[in-house]
Amino acid sequence: MAIAGFLLIAWILSWFKFEMLFIQAFKELFSKDITKASYYFIFFCIGTIGDIVLFFNGSYNDRF
Numbered sequence: 001m002a003i004a005g006f007l008l009i010a011w012i013l014s015w016f017k018f019e020m021l022f023i024q025a026f027k028e029l030f031s032k033d034i035t036k037a038s039y040y041f042i043f044f045c046i047g048t049i050g051d052i053v054l055f056f057n058g059s060y061n062d063r064f
Contacts, residue, residue, distance in 0.1 A: 002054065006047030010040055 013019065019039045026034050 002050035003044060003047035006043045006050070007040065010043035014039075 010019075014036075019036055022039055023034055023036070026032065
């Protein structure tokens with residue numbers, strides 16, 4: 001469920017052009033060009049990690 005939550009957050013932030021800020025910051029920090037697909041993939045990965053943490057803590061079953 002955290003995956004959907006983080007993707008929703010990424011989508012809402014894109015209304016305010018946050019993805020452009022994120023892409024530019026990533027380019028300046030790491031000298032790598034990324035796309036909007038990478039922006040959403042990073043939020044997907046954060047959500048996946050959140051779901052894995054909930055699963056191993058045992059609280060994942062409490063939420064569903």
